[in-house]
Amino acid sequence: MNDTNLNLWIIPVLPLVGAAINGLFGRRFKNGMVSAVALLFTAASFAYAVWAAIQGTHLGLPHNEALPFPWIVAGNFNAPFGFYLDQLSTVMVLVVTGVGFLIHVYSVGYMAHEGGFYRFFSYLNLFMFFMLTLVLANNYLLMFVGWEGVGLASYLLIGFFFLKDSAADAGKKAFIVNRIGDFGFLLGMFLLIGKFNSLNFDAVFNGLKGVSPEVGWGVLTATALLLMVGATGKSAQVPLYVWLPDAMEGPTPVSALIHAATMVTAGIYMIARSSPIFSRAPHALEIVAFIGCLTAIFAATMGMAQTDIKRVLAYSTVSQLGYMFMACGVAAYSAGIFHLMTHAFFKALLFLGAGSVIHALGGEQDMRRMGGLRTRIPVTFWVMTVATFTIAGFPPLSGFFSKDEILWRAYLNNPVLWLVGVITALLTSFYMFRLWFMTFFGDLRLGEVDIGEDAHKAHAPVQSQHSAAAHGHGDDHGHGGVHESPWIMLAPLVILAILSIVGGWVGIPEALGGSSHFEHFLAPALVTPETLGAVQQAAEGSTELVFAGISVAAALTGFLFAWLLYYKRPELPDRITARIHGIYTMVAHKYYVDEGYSLLLIKPLLALSKYVFWRGVDQQIIDGTVNGAASASRGIGNGLRQMQSGNIRSYAAWVAAGGVAVIAYMIWWGVGR
Amino acid sequence: MVPLSWYLVLSAILFCLGVSAFLLKRNIITIFMAIELMLNGVNLSFVAFANHWHQLSGQVFVFFVMVVAAAEAAVGLAIIIAVFRTRETLNVDRVNLLKL
Amino acid sequence: MLHQVLFIFFGLICVAGAVNLLVQRHPINSALSLVVVMGALSLIYLLLGAEFVAAVQVIVYAGAVMVLFVFVIMLLNAGAEERTRGSRIALWMGGPAVAVLAGLIVYMMFKNQQQFNSVSIGNFVSSPADNTHAVANLLFKDFLLPFEITSVLILIAIMGAVVLARRES
Numbered sequence: 001m002n003d004t005n006l007n008l009w010i011i012p013v014l015p016l017v018g019a020a021i022n023g024l025f026g027r028r029f030k031n032g033m034v035s036a037v038a039l040l041f042t043a044a045s046f047a048y049a050v051w052a053a054i055q056g057t058h059l060g061l062p063h064n065e066a067l068p069f070p071w072i073v074a075g076n077f078n079a080p081f082g083f084y085l086d087q088l089s090t091v092m093v094l095v096v097t098g099v100g101f102l103i104h105v106y107s108v109g110y111m112a113h114e115g116g117f118y119r120f121f122s123y124l125n126l127f128m129f130f131m132l133t134l135v136l137a138n139n140y141l142l143m144f145v146g147w148e149g150v151g152l153a154s155y156l157l158i159g160f161f162f163l164k165d166s167a168a169d170a171g172k173k174a175f176i177v178n179r180i181g182d183f184g185f186l187l188g189m190f191l192l193i194g195k196f197n198s199l200n201f202d203a204v205f206n207g208l209k210g211v212s213p214e215v216g217w218g219v220l221t222a223t224a225l226l227l228m229v230g231a232t233g234k235s236a237q238v239p240l241y242v243w244l245p246d247a248m249e250g251p252t253p254v255s256a257l258i259h260a261a262t263m264v265t266a267g268i269y270m271i272a273r274s275s276p277i278f279s280r281a282p283h284a285l286e287i288v289a290f291i292g293c294l295t296a297i298f299a300a301t302m303g304m305a306q307t308d309i310k311r312v313l314a315y316s317t318v319s320q321l322g323y324m325f326m327a328c329g330v331a332a333y334s335a336g337i338f339h340l341m342t343h344a345f346f347k348a349l350l351f352l353g354a355g356s357v358i359h360a361l362g363g364e365q366d367m368r369r370m371g372g373l374r375t376r377i378p379v380t381f382w383v384m385t386v387a388t389f390t391i392a393g394f395p396p397l398s399g400f401f402s403k404d405e406i407l408w409r410a411y412l413n414n415p416v417l418w419l420v421g422v423i424t425a426l427l428t429s430f431y432m433f434r435l436w437f438m439t440f441f442g443d444l445r446l447g448e449v450d451i452g453e454d455a456h457k458a459h460a461p462v463q464s465q466h467s468a469a470a471h472g473h474g475d476d477h478g479h480g481g482v483h484e485s486p487w488i489m490l491a492p493l494v495i496l497a498i499l500s501i502v503g504g505w506v507g508i509p510e511a512l513g514g515s516s517h518f519e520h521f522l523a524p525a526l527v528t529p530e531t532l533g534a535v536q537q538a539a540e541g542s543t544e545l546v547f548a549g550i551s552v553a554a555a556l557t558g559f560l561f562a563w564l565l566y567y568k569r570p571e572l573p574d575r576i577t578a579r580i581h582g583i584y585t586m587v588a589h590k591y592y593v594d595e596g597y598s599l600l601l602i603k604p605l606l607a608l609s610k611y612v613f614w615r616g617v618d619q620q621i622i623d624g625t626v627n628g629a630a631s632a633s634r635g636i637g638n639g640l641r642q643m644q645s646g647n648i649r650s651y652a653a654w655v656a657a658g659g660v661a662v663i664a665y666m667i668w669w670g671v672g673r
Numbered sequence: 674m675v676p677l678s679w680y681l682v683l684s685a686i687l688f689c690l691g692v693s694a695f696l697l698k699r700n701i702i703t704i705f706m707a708i709e710l711m712l713n714g715v716n717l718s719f720v721a722f723a724n725h726w727h728q729l730s731g732q733v734f735v736f737f738v739m740v741v742a743a744a745e746a747a748v749g750l751a752i753i754i755a756v757f758r759t760r761e762t763l764n765v766d767r768v769n770l771l772k773l
Numbered sequence: 774m775l776h777q778v779l780f781i782f783f784g785l786i787c788v789a790g791a792v793n794l795l796v797q798r799h800p801i802n803s804a805l806s807l808v809v810v811m812g813a814l815s816l817i818y819l820l821l822g823a824e825f826v827a828a829v830q831v832i833v834y835a836g837a838v839m840v841l842f843v844f845v846i847m848l849l850n851a852g853a854e855e856r857t858r859g860s861r862i863a864l865w866m867g868g869p870a871v872a873v874l875a876g877l878i879v880y881m882m883f884k885n886q887q888q889f890n891s892v893s894i895g896n897f898v899s900s901p902a903d904n905t906h907a908v909a910n911l912l913f914k915d916f917l918l919p920f921e922i923t924s925v926l927i928l929i930a931i932m933g934a935v936v937l938a939r940r941e942s
Contacts, residue, residue, distance in 0.1 A: 646772030
């Protein structure tokens with residue numbers, strides 16, 4: 001711990017200033033001005049983060065600082081505006097600001113012809129602010145502020161084309177499903193307050209020192225499970241993953257930044273940050289691993305049947321998040337964070353590359369109408385190739401090292417997890433290469449294939465400004481035909497491709513000749529069962545090599561299948577799906593999960609709202625009370641009105657009676673003295 | 674010697690009779706006369722106490738009461754005349770245009 | 774002894790006049806009985822040594838106010854009262870009100886009985902002529918302001934009566 005003030009608050013606040021400027025004044029700016037503001041503040045944030053990381057490392061991590069004015073002080077409970085820089089948050093901050101900056105640059109080109117340009121960048125900067133608050137917070141409450149804030153930014157950005165019903169609905173769905181997870185998070189925080197009287201990381205984690213892992217189902221397990229529910233919502237695990245595929249309604253840079261590289265990884269970060277709690281709750285860890293494993297394979301199966309290029313990537317994201325969850329579940333937190341980092345690189349690259357493809361085709365997103373783009377958009381082709389090989393897990397690209405680390409640690413914990421993980425890796429490789437072959441090889445099928453009304457849903461409204469893509473001509477750039485994206489879009493792709501290649505080299509395990517640099521770097525920030533005294537699973541280096549080989553073999557198998565079905569003999573897929581029509585339809589309809597939720601949860605809730613709360617409580621009870629008060633006063637008035645009869649003698653009588661009453665009172669009062 | 678209470682009893686009787694007439698009679702002029710009767714009863718009480726306590730202010734007050742009663746009678750009767758012109762009746766029960 | 778006889782005599786006349794006012798149907802009869810009451814009251818004032826007040830009672834009350842009443846009765850040609858259905862409230866509220874009032878007064882009198890001793894007949898200032906003298910002294914020195922105000926009041930009453938009773942022409 002050191003005492004110099006690094007002013008970490010500047011890192012989140014800079015994008016906030018950019019968001020404010022663009023939000024308040026951007027309507028009057030030209031596109032260039034808006035971009036300049038947004039890029040400047042994001043780049044400044046990145047530069048400051050780098051400087052702070054270097055300074056922090058020199059001075060000694062972890063570094064905890066708080067703003068001088070208080071936030072919440074309520075009795076014993078104190079929540080400060082505090083920021084915490086340790087190895088874990090350093091990695092997260094650099095990933096968020098770095099990849100975020102690259103995506104900002106890309107968006108300048110991608111969104112150049114969109115309405116609401118300033119609004120997009122304002123929201124994007126707002127998102128950066130919240131995400132940075134989330135990763136830099138030194139207490140759960142401030143982290144929760146960032147957590148909710150990124151949910152808000154996600155809603156705003158998914159529904160960016162708010163005039164389109166499906167986009168607005170998707171935004172709402174994302175926010176609402178996230179809220180369900182957030183409820184779990186809140187309950188977990190309440191348990192923490194109950195036990196530690198504070199939500200500050202150092203208070204909670206120091207309070208846990210000396211506590212041995214729970215044997216059964218106790219308070220720590222409950223807390224960990226509730227926090228996990230929150231992570232399930234944010235990181236799109238089963239059963240709260242349903243929002244992420246629909247979130248593809250947003251513009252492609254949004255998908256890249258929020259739904260691939262940063263926001264969805266917030267759950268993983270939160271679990272890694274809470275490693276002192278999770279490592280002491282073995283049952284919770286088991287459940288986390290199970291859910292991660294299930295999500296990984298479940299989403300991979302669905303990804304195989306999708307035809308929209310962005311949807312394939314969305315399910316791929318869910319699946320990879322499942323891997324990260326599983327890594328945390330086997331207490332290999334550093335492996336999970338490592339995969340988080342490499343995934344940020346290659347998934348952002350995949351999405352941005354897909355955006356480049358969509359842009360080149362003037363709005364087409366359905367892979368059945370793509371093909372033969374290898375020669376037409378070569379730069380995009382090469383970066384997408386790098387990304388696809390990375391995600392499939394071919395060495396020496398980054399994806400191989402991070403995924404292999406997870407699979408190895410999973411095996412040490414439970415071989416079943418490893419087996420499912422390997423099968424998922426095979427499926428991942430298959431559907432990613434399916435995407436690769438369908439998009440870039442063969443003949444361009446634009447305009448040939450009649451796909452019926454599915455095509456309508458695939459078009460995002462950015463492309464609706466271009467004329468119908470089915471005829472393959474005309475976007476309003478003025479040059480017809482398939483064309484490469486401008487350099488402002490290609491440069492970030494190239495940088496991300498380089499990062500995808502070299503990014504894994506910081507984490508090469510010893511068995512393969514490296515020094516596990518990444519794992520050792522992160523170790524001081526994480527608490528694993530081993531550090532608590534559990535027995536380290538012994539394994540030999542040669543075993544690890546064997547398993548690495550199995551992973552590569554799985555990747556190759558997937559590649560071969562994809563090559564067979566989508567390059568060599570492209571008529572085979574239709575025959576196969578005709579054979580297994582029932583299963584195929586179910587998978588293609590995403591196992592009818594959305595329909596199930598609608599039937600079981602949404603319809604009863606709407607009925608409850610309508611019949612019980614609206615008709616019953618609101619109309620009868622509340623309106624009845626208010627109207628009843630009014631009619632009661634009217635009734636009393638009606639009764640009192642009878643005194644005004646217009647009859648003089650009765651008035652006289654009342655006067656006499658009143659006078660007598662006054663006299664009587666005065667006598668009584670006087671006599672009493 | 675007459676005890677003071679006899680005078681007060683007389684005053685009370687006059688006053689109560691005045692209130693009863695005020696409530697029971699139907700002719701507006703008679704009601705006014707009942708008011709005058711009440712005032713007279715009160716005057717008697719004032720004068721009796723003035724004698725009892727040997728203070729002349731009671732009698733001065735009677736003087737003022739009479740002045741006010743006279744003024745009130747004048748104005749009241751003028752109102753009665755005005756009402757009679759429009760309503761053609763002196764019966765109090767008939768002057769009930771404010772009735773619902 | 775004489776005092777008591779005189780008092781009872783004139784008191785009975787008062788009460789009889791008041792009851793007659795209540796009982797009579799024609800307003801002119803009620804007016805004339807009220808004149809009788811006022812006259813009897815004036816004599817009782819004399820018994821109480823208030824000569825000036827007695828004189829004023831006869832001159833102003835019996836001589837001016839009651840004459841005004843009689844004039845109005847004649848002017849409006851008020852006939853005998855008809856029996857109309859009045860208000861029940863007057864009976865049901867008024868009756869008890871009067872009873873309560875009477876009861877209260879009786880109660881007050883009996884409570885303070887020991888404080889009342891006798892009233893002396895006649896004057897209590899030094900000589901008969903001094904009653905007017907003394908009243909005038911009070912009226913024009915201590916009570917000058919109310920006196921002047923009442924004169925203004927009379928003026929207003931006159932104007933009001935003239936305006937109200939004027940025929941619209």
